[in-house]
Every structure is written in C-alpha cells, then in structure tokens.
Amino acid sequence: MSTHTSEHHHGTAILKEIAVDYCPEVCHHKPEADEIHITFDHRGGARWRSHHRFQYGTFAGRIKCPAGNTTGLNFNIYLSSLEGDKSQDEIDFEFLGKDKFSVQTNFYTVGCGNREQMHELGFNYSEDFHEYLIKWGPQTIEWLVDGKLIRKEERKPDEAWPEKPMFLYSSVWDASYIDEGRWTGKYEGCDAPYICSYRDVRVPVENIVTEEK
Template identity: 40%
Template sequence: MNVQLSSQGPTHDEIDFEFLGNVTGEPYTLHTNVFTQGQGQREQQFRLWFDPTNDFHTYSILWNPKHIIFMVDDMPIRDFRNLEGKGIAFPKNQPMRLYSSLWNADDWATQGGRVKTDWSHAPFSASYRGFKADACVVTAAGRPHCGASVGTDVAPGTGAAGEWYNQELDLTRQQRMRWVQRNYMIYNYCTDPKRVAQGVPAECSM
C-alpha cells in the first residue's frame, strides 16, 4: 500500500509512505522515500513495532521549507533536511497532492521479489479515518493560503494555523528519532554498500 504526496510530470517531487508485503507472522516494513525533480533513491525502511493491521495508527508528514519529517503515532522516524545551500535539491517549488493506492510491487518489495503476492486473498482493501490536512493551498493566482486560513489573505507560517511552517525537531524529539533508527531501521540508502561504492550521496555526509 502506498500513501504519497506527489506533483506531476517527469521532474515531479514526491514524498512516500509505503507498506511492503510480508510473510504471515513477520513484522511489516514501512518504506519511506523522497523524490526531488524526478530523482528518488533516497529510501529508508523500518520494521514497525506493532502490527498495523490490528488497529488504526497515525502516519504524518511534516513538510515545510526546511524539513520533511516522517512520523508514526507522533514519533519522528526520519528528517530529510533542506540542504540547498550545499547544492542538494529539496522539494519546495511544486505543489503536491495526496494519493493512496494498492499496487503489486512483488517484483522488489517482498524480500527482493522472493515472495509473490497471494492473489487468493483478493480483493485487498485499506481503511482510513481521522484525516487532517494543515496545509497551504496554492490558488489559481499562484498565492498560497495556509491551514485554517485557506481562503483568506494570510501569509504562510503566520498565526496558530501556520506554526508547522517553521517547525523542526527539538533535542528530545531528535533523540527519539535516533532511538527509532537504531532499533527499527533495516535499510538506509546512505549505507547501502552497492550505492556507497558509486559514491556516498552528498546529503548523507552532512
């Protein structure tokens, strides 16, 4: 299952949450990725510390001009920072829409394609509740209106509804994120030997 923010076109931006298939009884894998100007391959994967099929959980993306922060039940698991000053592209100029889909990725998502989709369990379904978007909407005139201020002439980041616009992780939440990464991260593109052999991605050394 895939939940993503995405723009359109060959140079699209994209921010992904993906739930990968598993063998019955094994932990589920949460896959995250960031595309900028059509270029992805910034994957990090985590073993969830709960069974996501047993109850509803909250999956959040805080996306502002300085950070893309992935959270599970308000626990930060990843922070992709804006390092444009170092020559690293950051998705901030293309409006994105929210999409959700179920798709067959068993050629790579299930243990590298070793486990195929069992279609006898179809049709597959996903349920959502409590959706909340505190976001800027770009109007036809190209002007952003944010949060509870949608439809009014309020600049991004102003007022209580726009606090997320300048939000970042404090020290305590940074420590929580590092704890999750130490204990539950199972893949990081920054340390993949095959990719590192071709050169460590620039943002990984900062």
C-alpha cells in the same frame, strides 16, 4: 483520536472530498464518517487523491493495512506533484506487502529518489489503525508514526529539495514486477479481497496552490 498525536495537527483539517484516479468501483469514501476504503481483488486496486495541491504543511492519516497474505501488494500515503510525471517531487510512506512490521520512507526531487529507508514499526500494521504523518517544509521533512518521529531530513546548501506544489495520494496496487518481486514479494492473492482503510485523513487548511486540472 488519541491525544498524543493531536499536538501535531495544528493548521490542518479533515479531507472531506477526494478524486479517484482509477477503479472508482473499488474505492469507497464515507465523508460523514471520515473514512476511505480501497478493496483490492480481481478488479485491481485504486488510487485516490486530494482535489488540490499544497505547498508545505502537515499531512496525516490513520491507516489499517490489509490482513492475510499480502505479498506483492503496495499500500501507501504520499505527496506528489503529479503521479506519473517523471520529473515529480514526492514524499512517501510505503507499506510493502511481504513485511507487515516495517514501513519504507522516501522522497524525490525532480524525479530523483533513491533515498529509501526502512523503519521497524514494533507492531503489525494490519491489526489496527495507526497514524502516519508527514510534516513538509522549505527546510525540513519529518515522518512520524503515532506521534513518534521516525525520520527527519534537513535541506543542505545547494541541494535540490521537494518544493513543487503536491497532491496527497494513496493507492493499493500489485508491485510484483518491481525488481523482479524483491521489493514487495510476488503477489499470490490467496486471501483476496484485501481492504485498506483510512480514517481522519488531514491536510493543511492553508497553502492550497492549484485547483484540480
């Protein structure tokens, strides 16, 4: 791993165990190599997560998103108090398949989001591994790419804030139906199968709150 990102990993360890929420046949975890791979094809995609929730800390992963015509797909790494819960807290990195040169960040408090920002990356996210890191605290949230800060949010007085214990999640899915395809584009699938690869996924060594239910 490059030295310019190592300074941001204080208090973290490699995630060695994951749970797969659906389609385990297309999610391959290689703990001996610290790698995870999700394949998206006619079977759909998959979602993996940490076994534990955490409250605050640093979360990171080196990700190489799928190549080819990925219009319609969404790839991501994010924190959520519980996927599918309409009152969730959440902090996101999301890659939109129609644009390989940008990433979207967002965060939710008690199910309320609408804080999206788009960030130009300066590279094609499908050509190599790059590190995406979230630093979440009781007063600030920071999003970093390859050690460079791209967004920082500071808590304002009397403002709702993501503070529920959260799992680390990642998934690959067809988001064509969102906003009639305007968000990620319409899925065509002409270059399937698509593979999203993760290396050196890191989570806090402390701040573990809840065992998997």
